[in-house]
Amino acid sequence: MPAKGKHRRPKTPRFSRSLAVAGTGGAALALPLMGATGAHAATPAQPVSGTAVQSLPKTAETAQQDQGVRTYTVRSGDCLSQIAEEQRVSGGWQRLYDDNRQVIGADPALIHPGLKLSLGTKAAPARTESAAPKPAQPAAPRQTASQPAASKASASGAAQTASTGYTLPVAGAGVGTAYRVAGSMWSSGYHTGVDFVVPTGTSLKAVAAGTVVSAGWGGAYGNQVVIKLNDGHYAQYAHLSQLSVSAGQTVTAGQQIGLSGATGNVTGPHLHFEIRTTPDYGSDVDPVAYLRAHGVAVG
Missing domain, CATH: 2.70.70.10 (Glucose Permease (Domain IIA))
Incomplete structure (x- = not known):
C-alpha cells in the first residue's frame, strides 16, 4: 500500500525567458539571455521580484543614432573639407568644424583617426573616447596616394x-x-x-x-x-x-x-x-x- 503523503503541484515558470542577474551591494543588472541575432530587437527584461535592478545607460553615440543623427569616424588621410564634400554636409567644412569644435579642438587641421564627428548637427558635449587630448606636437601626416583636390585648378x-x-x-x-x-x-x-x-x-x-x-x-x-x-x-x-x-x-x-x-x-x-x-x-x-x-x- 503506497505511503500517504502530499504531492506538490509543479510551479509554472514566472517568466517566458531566462534572466541572468549579476551585481553587488544589492543592485543588479537584469539582462535577457538570447541569441546574437535578436540582441538589438529585444525588449528590456522585467525587474526580478524583490531585487533592485538598474537599466543600462545609453551611450552618447547610441542616443544620437536613436535621434537620426549621422556620424562619421575619421580615417587616416582624412581632412575636414574632404569629409564635408563626400558626406554632403550643408555649409561645408566650416559647418562641420563648428558642429564638432568641442571634440576637434582649436585647430581644425588636427583631426586624428578614430575621431567621431557629427554630420549636420552639433556634437553632444558629453565626454567620449574620441575626445582625446591633443598631443603637444603633432607628427607629420601619414603620406598617402594623391588625394582628391578640395578645389580644382582653373x-x-x-x-x-x-x-x-x-x-x-x-x-x-x-x-x-x-x-x-x-x-x-x-x-x-x-x-x-x-x-x-x-x-x-x-x-x-x-x-x-x-x-x-x-x-x-x-x-x-x-x-x-x-x-x-x-x-x-x-x-x-x-x-x-x-x-x-x-x-x-x-x-x-x-x-x-x-x-x-x-x-x-x-x-x-x-x-x-x-x-x-x-x-x-x-x-x-x-x-x-x-x-x-x-x-x-x-x-
Whole structure:
C-alpha cells in the first residue's frame, strides 16, 4: 500500500525567458539571455521580484543614432573639407568644424583617426573616447596616394603650366600678408614669403618641376614641403594639413604636393609660400615677382 503523503503541484515558470542577474551591494543588472541575432530587437527584461535592478545607460553615440543623427569616424588621410564634400554636409567644412569644435579642438587641421564627428548637427558635449587630448606636437601626416583636390585648378592655370612650365601654388586664392611686410612676430623682422588665404584641405601644387628635398614637421612652419626647382631655386610650402609627397621624390609642374592647413605658428588656415636661393632661412626672394617673371599671373 503506497505511503500517504502530499504531492506538490509543479510551479509554472514566472517568466517566458531566462534572466541572468549579476551585481553587488544589492543592485543588479537584469539582462535577457538570447541569441546574437535578436540582441538589438529585444525588449528590456522585467525587474526580478524583490531585487533592485538598474537599466543600462545609453551611450552618447547610441542616443544620437536613436535621434537620426549621422556620424562619421575619421580615417587616416582624412581632412575636414574632404569629409564635408563626400558626406554632403550643408555649409561645408566650416559647418562641420563648428558642429564638432568641442571634440576637434582649436585647430581644425588636427583631426586624428578614430575621431567621431557629427554630420549636420552639433556634437553632444558629453565626454567620449574620441575626445582625446591633443598631443603637444603633432607628427607629420601619414603620406598617402594623391588625394582628391578640395578645389580644382582653373582652365587658365592649366594653360599657364602647359605653356611656361610654371603655375600658381594654389588656384583661385587671394593674397593675404604680402612679402617683406615688417613685424616683430617674424624672427627676421619681416615676412619672408607671401600668404595665400585658402581653407584647410585646399590642393597645393608644385609651381615647377623639381625634386622634394624635405617633407615633414618644420617647427613654426608646421607641416612643410620644400622643393628644389630645376632652375636652382627652392620653393617652400608651410602650414600643411596633409603631405602628398616625400623627400627624394621628383615632381612636375602642377602636381599636388599636399593640402593646405593651419599647423605650426598660425592664426588661421592659409598657405605660406616662399622662394629661396638656397634651402636655408634668410635666402628668400620675392615669390610674386619670381612667378610673374615666369609668366604666371598672381592676383
